[in-house]
Amino acid sequence: MTYAVKECFLTLQGEGVQSGSRAVFLRFAGCNLWSGREAGRAAAQCRFCDTDFVGTDGVNGGKFATAEALADLVERLWGEGPEQRLVVVTGGEPMLQLDAALVDALHARGFRIAAESNGTLAATPGIDWLCVSPKAGTEVVQRSGDELKLVWPQAGIDLAEIERWDFRHFLIQPMDGPEGSVEAAVAVAMERPRWRLTLQAHKIVGLA
Numbered sequence: 001m002t003y004a005v006k007e008c009f010l011t012l013q014g015e016g017v018q019s020g021s022r023a024v025f026l027r028f029a030g031c032n033l034w035s036g037r038e039a040g041r042a043a044a045q046c047r048f049c050d051t052d053f054v055g056t057d058g059v060n061g062g063k064f065a066t067a068e069a070l071a072d073l074v075e076r077l078w079g080e081g082p083e084q085r086l087v088v089v090t091g092g093e094p095m096l097q098l099d100a101a102l103v104d105a106l107h108a109r110g111f112r113i114a115a116e117s118n119g120t121l122a123a124t125p126g127i128d129w130l131c132v133s134p135k136a137g138t139e140v141v142q143r144s145g146d147e148l149k150l151v152w153p154q155a156g157i158d159l160a161e162i163e164r165w166d167f168r169h170f171l172i173q174p175m176d177g178p179e180g181s182v183e184a185a186v187a188v189a190m191e192r193p194r195w196r197l198t199l200q201a202h203k204i205v206g207l208a
């Protein structure tokens with residue numbers, strides 16, 4: 001299969017339980033909940049996205065004909081050394097493209113694979129750290145994983161229902177943008193002990 005990659009770069013994971021960890025980010029192009037075009041945002045299933053995932057024109061982006069070629073890029077960006085190799089596969093929606101061949105190629109190079117998904121598609125087997133981030137009004141089929149990271153506030157989300165899902169960590173992340181509210185996210189963590197506040201650290205420190 002050919003992989004469409006928007007961008008790929010070395011940074012620190014900015015979100016969730018692994019925040020602060022050195023990681024190569026592999027951002028696939030395309031999403032099943034929004035075209036990525038501003039004209040279609042208001043009518044999309046997911047309307048608050050902070051990410052450009054259209055096309056393959058970002059840093060180190062492109063079309064990759066094989067899993068081996070893409071895994072080689074990830075390894076080159078990590079650099080020397082076998083210690084704590086971590087790749088965060090995101091997008092767009094990574095479950096549209098992350099397949100067994102790429103999982104195997106990344107594992108063969110010593111990477112732990114973290115993935116960020118909207119949960120509307122079943123997660124690819126073999127992911128070492130799965131983050132699911134539900135979007136109001138969508139059917140989340142992937143109800144287990146390592147962390148559930150909810151962007152807040154979102155009208156139409158039932159926190160009590162999500163708390164019944166099978167995740168090790170429940171995180172609440174303030175929505176970035178005009179409808180965002182740090183206060184609302186803080187209030188969830190204060191009122192419901194299951195939830196921990198996570199901030200987008202990369203935006204605070206000026207990383208991609």
Ligand SMILES: C[S@@+](CC[C@H](N)C(=O)[O-])C[C@H]1O[C@@H](n2cnc3c(N)ncnc32)[C@H](O)[C@@H]1O
Nearest residue numbers: 048049050051091092093116117118133175176
């Ligand atoms: C750009 S998405 C890509 C992965 C996948 N499509 C998803 O939604 O989980 C990466 C993460 O950013 C979060 N996110 C997107 N827009 C955001 C915003 N405006 N403020 C805070 N987090 C946001 C998503 O919920 C998700 O956890």
Ligand SMILES: Nc1nc2[nH]cc(C(=O)O)c2c(=O)[nH]1
Nearest residue numbers: 012013014015090116202208
């Ligand atoms: N540094 C950094 N951390 C992140 N964690 C999740 C991100 C994403 O867009 O999936 C993200 C991102 O875009 N940058």
Ligand code: SF4
Nearest residue numbers: 031034046049092118
């Ligand atoms: S599901 Fe993820 S990538 Fe798709 S539009 Fe929403 S936040 Fe952006």
Ligand SMILES: [Mg+2]
Nearest residue numbers: 050051090208
């Ligand atoms: Mg991001």
